[in-house]
Amino acid sequence: MKQSKITDFSQKDILSIEDLSPIDINLILNLSEYYVSLNKSQNKKIPKLKGKTLINLFFESSTRTRTSFELAGKRLGADVINMSIEGSSIKKGETLLDTAMTLNAMHPDLMVVRHNESGAVNLLAKKVNTPIINAGDGCHSHPTQALLDALTIRRNLKKLDGLNVAICGDIMHSRVARSNIQLLNIMGSNVKIVAPSTLIPNSIEKMGVEIFHNMKDGLQNCDIVMMLRLQNERMHGSYVPSTREYYEIFGLSKKNLDKAKPGALIMHPGPMNRGVEIDTEVADNMKQSVIREQVEMGVAIRMACLEILNSKRVEG
Ligand code: NCD
Numbered sequence: 001m002k003q004s005k006i007t008d009f010s011q012k013d014i015l016s017i018e019d020l021s022p023i024d025i026n027l028i029l030n031l032s033e034y035y036v037s038l039n040k041s042q043n044k045k046i047p048k049l050k051g052k053t054l055i056n057l058f059f060e061s062s063t064r065t066r067t068s069f070e071l072a073g074k075r076l077g078a079d080v081i082n083m084s085i086e087g088s089s090i091k092k093g094e095t096l097l098d099t100a101m102t103l104n105a106m107h108p109d110l111m112v113v114r115h116n117e118s119g120a121v122n123l124l125a126k127k128v129n130t131p132i133i134n135a136g137d138g139c140h141s142h143p144t145q146a147l148l149d150a151l152t153i154r155r156n157l158k159k160l161d162g163l164n165v166a167i168c169g170d171i172m173h174s175r176v177a178r179s180n181i182q183l184l185n186i187m188g189s190n191v192k193i194v195a196p197s198t199l200i201p202n203s204i205e206k207m208g209v210e211i212f213h214n215m216k217d218g219l220q221n222c223d224i225v226m227m228l229r230l231q232n233e234r235m236h237g238s239y240v241p242s243t244r245e246y247y248e249i250f251g252l253s254k255k256n257l258d259k260a261k262p263g264a265l266i267m268h269p270g271p272m273n274r275g276v277e278i279d280t281e282v283a284d285n286m287k288q289s290v291i292r293e294q295v296e297m298g299v300a301i302r303m304a305c306l307e308i309l310n311s312k313r314v315e316g
Pocket of ligand 1: 064065136142145175176229231269270271
């Protein structure tokens with residue numbers, strides 16, 4: 001079979017997993033393997049993006065995603081500008097268009113954008129010719145998180161097809177859940193979602209998932225248990241009676257973990273709320289928890305995404 005090259009990547013931007021084919025996803029994952037090794041070596045820098053400018057534009061707070069994009073750009077030799085506009089109550093439409101024009105005038109080579117409104121990053125991508133990576137928009141999409149989760153899964157279980165994956169918690173407000181459901185479906189795995197009915201969005205079954213309202217049935221026969229935080233900042237009103245009760249029913253305690261396959265992988269995109277959606281010992285269980293490995297994979301995935309979009313631009 002013909003080996004794909006990074007210039008075969010189908011997109012100018014990385015906005016959503018839905019836009020990607022299995023070939024695109026495998027291109028990113030395969031190139032990331034090289035960066036996993038580079039990141040473990042003494043000299044972590046290669047000049048793939050030397051002379052290029054990367055702008056990280058964060059309208060919403062972030063620890064892991066922002067730092068890993070910064071590190072990824074620097075390890076590839078780019079000049080990295082970090083702009084954070086936190087807690088903005090400014091009118092989103094106007095600000096975005098103004099921002100897009102201002103930044104475009106500075107001729108950046110790549111842009112990474114996080115915004116609290118779903119669809120904002122797609123809007124920006126239409127206005128500028130710079131390649132854009134979506135670092136999370138509202139409840140909509142977080143493609144690089146799903147890609148780093150896929151790399152973590154592939155390295156541990158040696159495949160991405162035929163797996164049973166339970167995604168548990170606040171599905172309603174989670175862009176991580178949406179992107180992971182899309183990626184796992186594209187690659188041929190089966191997703192079950194486990195949450196109280198108040199935290200399950202309408203018509204989620206159209207995304208090809210099975211819905212469960214208890215951990216016992218939801219985790220049965222699962223190879224992977226992916227936990228999500230209650231995203232209180234996106235909630236208007238109360239969605240769960242109390243965090244103590246929530247933990248009893250939907251938290252990943254040792255007792256609940258026993259419902260999954262023995263040795264099932266434990267994942268969490270972070271930030272974790274220990275004692276709310278996950279027990280502290282379960283999170284730190286080094287035999288099954290790959291939560292730290294997810295963070296490590298994040299840098300490699302983001303290096304691969306930056307390199308791929310830049311090569312497309314240079315070739316195109
Ligand atoms: C997630 C996000 O921002 O969507 N975090 C992350 O990127 N690692 C999940 C979350 O905030 O709960």
